[in-house]
Amino acid sequence: MARQGWDTAAALLALALAGCGDDSGTGNAAGQGGGGGEGGGGTIAPAAYYEGPESAALGAAGNEARCSTCHSDDGAEGYSGNTFMDLAFHDSFKGGEADLLGAVNACVTGWMGGAALTSDDEAFIALRTFMEGISDPGATTSNPIAPEVLADEAAYGAAYDGGDAVAGEAKYATYCARCHGGGLVVGPMAAPDTATLGALSIGRIAQQVRTSGPPPSGMNDATDSTPGPMPFFEPSELPASDLADIVAFLTGG
Ligand code: HEC
Ligand code: HEC
Numbered sequence: 001m002a003r004q005g006w007d008t009a010a011a012l013l014a015l016a017l018a019g020c021g022d023d024s025g026t027g028n029a030a031g032q033g034g035g036g037g038e039g040g041g042g043t044i045a046p047a048a049y050y051e052g053p054e055s056a057a058l059g060a061a062g063n064e065a066r067c068s069t070c071h072s073d074d075g076a077e078g079y080s081g082n083t084f085m086d087l088a089f090h091d092s093f094k095g096g097e098a099d100l101l102g103a104v105n106a107c108v109t110g111w112m113g114g115a116a117l118t119s120d121d122e123a124f125i126a127l128r129t130f131m132e133g134i135s136d137p138g139a140t141t142s143n144p145i146a147p148e149v150l151a152d153e154a155a156y157g158a159a160y161d162g163g164d165a166v167a168g169e170a171k172y173a174t175y176c177a178r179c180h181g182g183g184l185v186v187g188p189m190a191a192p193d194t195a196t197l198g199a200l201s202i203g204r205i206a207q208q209v210r211t212s213g214p215p216p217s218g219m220n221d222a223t224d225s226t227p228g229p230m231p232f233f234e235p236s237e238l239p240a241s242d243l244a245d246i247v248a249f250l251t252g253g
Contacts, residue, residue, distance in 0.1 A: 046130035049123050050084070058123060059112030065186040067127070069178060070111070070231055073134055078174040080231035080238075081107070086139040088131035095145030100128060111229050113187030147232050148210045156210065157203025160244045168249025171242050175233070187229035198250040205247050209233050 048054040050073065055066035070081040087093075093103035104127060105116040117124040150156050172194075178184070179191040197205060207213065212232045233243070 044122070044126065046126040046133070049126045050130050054123070056112075058108050058117070059114040060188050062185050063112050063114065063187055064184050065112055065179075065229075067107070069184070069186075070107075073130075077237070080233045082143050082237075084131050084134060086135045087143075088128065088135035089137045089140055090142045091140050092142045096142055100131075111187060111231055113229065146234055146236070148235050150207070150210075153201065153203035153207050155203070156206035157201060159240070160202055160206040160247050163241070163244030163246070163248035165245070165248040165253040168245035168247070172246045172249050175238055175242070176246065179230075189228050191230070194250070198252065200251075202247050202251055205250060206243060209238070209243060209246075 044054060049058070049067070050071075051066055051068035055068065056064050059065060067084075070079055072079050072083045073085060075083045075085045088100065092098065093100060094106060098106060101117070101119050101124060104124060108114045109116050150159060173181075177194075179186065180194055180197060183190045183193060185191075208230060210232055212230055213228060
């Protein structure tokens with residue numbers, strides 16, 4: 001029940017992948033599902049829901065963001081979300097407020113603009129299998145969640161003035177260009193191009209990066225040009241000096 005839409009999508013994916021013949025040796029997660037009623041498919045590798053078109057398809061129509069757009073799987077830095085390496089066995093997620101399903105759904109429905117998954121959806125089982133495969137069962141301590149919230153745009157402007165524009169170019173390429181370099185559609189909205197960002201004030205850019213935009217940071221409202229589906233970067237993910245350099249690069253010093 002509540003899975004008709006998904007069954008349709010799964011059938012389309014099965015068609016799209018017919019002929020791949022890559023047996024992923026599906027993990028026998030919790031005695032559930034397995035072959036299930038999905039027409040004996042089971043040929044979609046778990047990683048596809050992390051980084052393939054199957055991942056983008058979990059979001060709104062037209063969404064191009066995948067889990068891999070915002071989360072590395074090997075501890076690499078440069079992403080707004082935490083790495084999936086050693087994440088799956090944490091006691092809780094989202095700073096202690098969610099279980100794994102809740103955390104995945106916060107991203108699927110929030111940033112990506114899709115419909116929530118259930119615990120027995122093929123996509124969720126695949127994501128959990130993928131994440132568990134790259135996680136140490138002994139790593140159980142949940143991550144804190146600590147966005148930097150300053151009073152207003154002017155406060156961000158003061159905090160992030162004076163960066164190094166030359167150093168900022170490479171940092172922009174690492175942290176921002178995977179979305180802003182090619183107008184990637186996240187949920188329902190495309191990321192503005194680099195020149196558009198450069199016309200904004202220092203404070204506006206820094207506030208957007210730290211909090212997804214001025215509050216209220218509602219997502220998935222294509223008519224609202226202020227808050228939107230751009231994820232926030234915590235200082236632990238993007239150090240202050242690096243953000244100052246990026247802002248200097250964008251605004252021309
Ligand atoms: C547009 C960016 C974006 C996309 C796409 C995205 N996430 Fe996230 N995700 C975040 C941010 C930002 C956070 C919260 C802070 C953090 O993890 O650093 C987060 C948090 C999480 C967490 C909790 C992490 C923790 O340490 O508690 C999980 C689990 C997660 N995401 C799974 C997924 C999965 C699975 C997908 C793909 C179906 C996905 N995310 C897609 C940005 C994204
Ligand atoms: C996961 C994709 C993604 C990444 C990574 C990303 N952005 Fe964005 N960004 C977006 C999207 C989509 C929008 C448009 C929707 C919105 O405003 O949230 C946006 C909007 C913005 C805006 C607001 C533009 C306006 O007209 O108000 C600024 C400023 C911005 N991004 C700067 C950055 C900077 C700087 C970085 C790197 C530190 C970055 N973004 C990283 C996707 C991304």
